[in-house]
Structures are given as C-alpha cells and as structure tokens.
Amino acid sequence: EIYTLSLHDALPISGFLALEVLTRERGRAASLEASADDQGTTRMIVAAYGVAAELPLLLRRVPAPQLPPAAAPAGLVLQAAGLALRAWSMRTLGGSYTRTLRTGEEQAVVTAGPYRLVRHPGYTGSLLTWTGFALTSRSGPVLALVGGLLGRAYQRRIAAEEQLLSRELPNYAAYQERTKKLIPFVW
Numbered sequence: 001e002i003y004t005l006s007l008h009d010a011l012p013i014s015g016f017l018a019l020e021v022l023t024r025e026r027g028r029a030a031s032l033e034a035s036a037d038d039q040g041t042t043r044m045i046v047a048a049y050g051v052a053a054e055l056p057l058l059l060r061r062v063p064a065p066q067l068p069p070a071a072a073p074a075g076l077v078l079q080a081a082g083l084a085l086r087a088w089s090m091r092t093l094g095g096s097y098t099r100t101l102r103t104g105e106e107q108a109v110v111t112a113g114p115y116r117l118v119r120h121p122g123y124t125g126s127l128l129t130w131t132g133f134a135l136t137s138r139s140g141p142v143l144a145l146v147g148g149l150l151g152r153a154y155q156r157r158i159a160a161e162e163q164l165l166s167r168e169l170p171n172y173a174a175y176q177e178r179t180k181k182l183i184p185f186v187w
Helices: 007-023 041-059 071-096 121-136 140-168 172-178
Strands: none
Touching: 041 121, 041 140, 071 121, 121 140, 140 172
C-alpha cells in the first residue's frame, strides 16, 4: 500500500514554510551562512524538521495503538498556537530573528512582546507546531520521536545561542535572571 500525505499532515508543514517565507526579513536574517557560533545547530534543526515531517509516513506501518480521536484536533490547535507565537516572535525581533546564530552591531536585548515572558518564544512556537503536527497523526511513537528529536535539537540550539548572546550583549545576563527559556514561569 502506498502512503501519501493527508491534509492534516501537509497543512502544518505548509504553514510553517509560508511563515518562514512571508515573515522573516530578507538579507542577513534569511541567510543560511553559519558562523562558528552556530555550532552546527541550524543544520541539526533543518535535519530534524525533515525527519519529523517524514515520521508519520514512515511509522504508519508500525503497529501501535492510536492516541484518542481528540488528539488530532488538539494537535491542530497546538499547531495554530505555535505558528502564531512564532510569527509574533519573528515580528518582534525583525531583522535580529535570524536563521543562523549571529548578532548585529546595533543589536540589543529585546524584552517586548513574547520576549518579556520567555527568552526563546520562537523556539517554543516551533516546538508547539511540531508537537501538534505529531499529535494529528494520533501515533504515540510519532509523538515521542518528534518531541525527542526536536527537543534535543532545540536544547543544543538554546545552549549555543545563550553562549553567544551572553558574550555579545551586555544586558543578556540580567535578562536571563528575569525570564525562563521556553515556558513562562516554569523553564
């Protein structure tokens, strides 16, 4: 039997890519040219997205109990919330919201919008989007693998980014004291 992407499989991927194309500023912010500060995290995240997008197709043949039917609509809600948070984050940072880790000469710590609650709301948005995508498959193994894969990729990315920002932005240490990484008031 040949498996194809269904609408709920393709929609979040399409929304995620459209957000990247329509919201991210052009030029330096859109560049994939990585510095040593990036530590390979951009490649790791792109690879994780590719694997995550394929997992529902690959694991459909694996016999596993399905998650309850309510998982699929809950996944769609998570996807929408994740895309909205990511878009808000991108608009708030503007040209400083870059694909690879880098800072600009005039860059400052931003504490407006979602950045007043967490240091990496764009990553929170991505994780919500991809977790929602996994939920729509109603597959426990897909949910666990997508969550683990992207969780690890973003864990490495955050560590590299915080190392860079702590070194380059004088007020970043104070900002770290006031805010959590991904989840307001929790972590």
